Amino acid sequence: MNLFNSFIIKTVPHLPKWFTKPFAKPYVAGETTEEALKNVAKLNQNGFKATLDILGEHVISSSFAKNITSQYCNLYQRISDEKLNCTISVKPSHIGLNISYSEALENMELISKKAKDLDNFLRIDMESSDLTDQTFKLLNECKYITKNIGVAIQAYLFRSLEDINTLADSDFNARICKGIYKEDSSVAFSDRSDIKNNFMSMAKSMVKKGSFAGYATHDQELIDELLNWIQTEKIPKEQFEFQTLYGVPMNGRLENLINEGYTVRIYVPFGPDWFDYSIRRLKENPDIAKYVLKNFFRNE
Numbered sequence: 001m002n003l004f005n006s007f008i009i010k011t012v013p014h015l016p017k018w019f020t021k022p023f024a025k026p027y028v029a030g031e032t033t034e035e036a037l038k039n040v041a042k043l044n045q046n047g048f049k050a051t052l053d054i055l056g057e058h059v060i061s062s063s064f065a066k067n068i069t070s071q072y073c074n075l076y077q078r079i080s081d082e083k084l085n086c087t088i089s090v091k092p093s094h095i096g097l098n099i100s101y102s103e104a105l106e107n108m109e110l111i112s113k114k115a116k117d118l119d120n121f122l123r124i125d126m127e128s129s130d131l132t133d134q135t136f137k138l139l140n141e142c143k144y145i146t147k148n149i150g151v152a153i154q155a156y157l158f159r160s161l162e163d164i165n166t167l168a169d170s171d172f173n174a175r176i177c178k179g180i181y182k183e184d185s186s187v188a189f190s191d192r193s194d195i196k197n198n199f200m201s202m203a204k205s206m207v208k209k210g211s212f213a214g215y216a217t218h219d220q221e222l223i224d225e226l227l228n229w230i231q232t233e234k235i236p237k238e239q240f241e242f243q244t245l246y247g248v249p250m251n252g253r254l255e256n257l258i259n260e261g262y263t264v265r266i267y268v269p270f271g272p273d274w275f276d277y278s279i280r281r282l283k284e285n286p287d288i289a290k291y292v293l294k295n296f297f298r299n300e
């Protein structure tokens with residue numbers, strides 16, 4: 001990592017929020033629902049599907065978890081009213097999983113009912129491995145409410161291929177991602193090529209089971225490998241889509257995928273809790289700071 005990047009990573013988290021806001025801007029689609037929906041409309045106009053996420057996690061207050069739950073239900077209503085091509089992604093710990101399983105279930109059921117009523121899809125994000133079993137349990141219980149629901153599965157976890165073998169069938173819908181949390185070497189691969197190989201094995205296994213997969217990655221080599229396999233094996237386009245995070249620079253790759261007839265969905269995080277999320281993104285790709293600084297005066 002060059003000196004400028006390591007300086008940015010060390011410094012930005014300690015600066016006042018007003019100063020860090022320009023660094024956050026590329027990754028967060030606004031603080032309010034209005035701003036987020038406007039950005040989703042723009043993405044839709046450019047051929048992208050979207051999934052909205054209200055930023056935040058590890059809620060320890062029941063009333064706050066309830067409040068987030070009703071914000072998600074309202075969001076489904078707004079998506080429907082404004083005819084946007086957009087689903088919703090929810091972190092279980094944001095709606096109470098750190099308080100209790102039953103609280104998270106009650107809230108996830110409310111969100112699932114709203115998704116069903118409005119004929120939309122619900123994605124359950126996957127968090128750290130201590131929550132994996134409970135997250136699958138939430139998925140399986142909410143499947144009684146709507147079949148239009150899916151989860152995320154992390155390629156860095158040793159268990160994930162087996163989870164697919166157990167869970168996947170023609171109704172199963174999972175986002176495959178590498179995984180973003182710090183995990184112990186007893187449960188997760190740390191070697192990049194092991195993670196990539198597991199990602200590919202998971203993608204192949206899901207196709208065999210007739211499931212739908214979202215390939216969530218910005219790794220251009222992995223996208224090449226996926227495309228190579230998709231084209232060689234003639235994998236039907238109805239069985240997968242590509243997914244990336246809002247604001248991560250992809251150098252025209254996503255537009256190319258759309259032009260080639262593939263579906264691309266952008267994960268669009270928003271909300272007042274933008275700070276921690278943006279700092280994580282910046283640490284993953286400090287190069288973004290250069291773009292931000294270049295545009296600093298134009299943006300603000």
Ligand SMILES: Cc1cc2nc3c(=O)[nH]c(=O)nc-3n(C[C@H](O)[C@H](O)[C@H](O)COP(=O)(O)OP(=O)(O)OC[C@H]3O[C@@H](n4cnc5c(N)ncnc54)[C@H](O)[C@@H]3O)c2cc1C
Pocket residue numbers: 124125126127152154175177178179180181216217218219220243244245248249266267281282284285
């Ligand atoms: C749509 C979507 C949903 C996700 N959902 C989950 C989830 O539910 N649970 C979970 O654990 N993880 C989730 N992730 C995160 C994922 O697990 C990875 O940690 C993250 O995407 C980095 O892996 P990568 O495959 O992009 O490859 P990498 O090899 O890590 O990255 C490839 C290149 O892309 C750039 N890049 C990658 N990620 C970012 C970023 N976030 N910000 C800026 N630049 C970046 C870097 O410059 C890097 O060189 C999700 C990712 C995406 C795209």
